[in-house]
Amino acid sequence: MRALLMTSVLTAALAVAGGAAAQSTLRPGQTVTGNFSGKDARMDDGSHYRCYVVQTQQNQVYTVTMRSSDFDAYLMAGPGADCDDTTVSNDDGPDMGTDSQLRFTSTGGLWVIRANTLSEGETGSFQLSVSAGQQLRPTTQVLPISVGEGRQGRLEFSDRQASDGSFYDCYALTVSRAGRVAVRMDAAGFDAYLSLHEGPQCDGDSLASDDDSGGGTSAMITQDLRPGAYSFRANSLSAAQEGDYTVTVTTMR
Incomplete structure (x- = not known):
């Protein structure tokens, strides 16, 4: 039947x-x-x-x-x-x-x-x-990152998947002092994409997103942030792309 x-x-x-x-x-x-x-x-x-x-x-x-x-x-x-x-x-x-x-x-x-x-x-x-x-059971892990820190990661099939079929890692960022913060993502094997969110879970509407502002295929978001909990998606521009990447968070004057 x-x-x-x-x-x-x-x-x-x-x-x-x-x-x-x-x-x-x-x-x-x-x-x-x-x-x-x-x-x-x-x-x-x-x-x-x-x-x-x-x-x-x-x-x-x-x-x-x-x-x-x-x-x-x-x-x-x-x-x-x-x-x-x-x-x-x-x-x-x-x-x-x-x-x-x-x-x-x-x-x-x-x-x-x-x-x-x-x-x-x-x-x-x-x-x-x-x-x-x-x-596969996509991970729900949230990776902590601090202002002034850089992290290496890899997008792969076990990661979270956006509605367009692209994979992403979620990073939680706590901002303790108001100021201008820059989030950058570099990847050699795919076109990087970033989105910044309020709260620690990379969900809801994004405060900002970017494809190529870091130059070439690198993504960078520069945003004035108040103290609080934020998160960002380290993402690829296209669906089903895998590869290594680096993210950094810095303050801007």
Whole structure:
């Protein structure tokens, strides 16, 4: 009965997805083969694509791999069944040449995968697979930091996840003296993003946020703060990015 119900849910979702291309179901552990031709759907840039939908479990890590010796592979994925609504992408997987691989942590339910050629008019055969990894319970840890201190950290799949699919660490900052405070984040492997919040839990509306004010892809927030409890998110600009970073908090004159 459970298997029959799941099939019905997938069928109904595909019927109402409204995507530009027909969608197929893909199961974790399954590998499918395909062949792009001139008959396949095209993106606005002229590249061909196909859409697949996979049923996922909450907090499960999934790895999607696309291989081809005929063209440069490109993958996109996102929650739901709409092939035009994706949040995670990858061109070249780690040490994989022109093959593509992406990972995502699911919030549960359906996820759509768009298998794509990188460039206009490319055709040829490919293999697409999806595998499920460990079950993750994102941390709720809050990391203390003081004015005048620097900390090293790493964004990874076990971290908290923002609504856009990006990972972040939460830092609690106590300000004992009113003044102008600068929070800076540097990262070599991704575009850094910061948001400053009242209270110690990195929740609620942000007092300030920043992408590139630190120069290049570094983020920096400069804010006049009264004595009290604050927090900030050390975040990436894009979804599902991992890597090392450094944060510093200093006073400004």
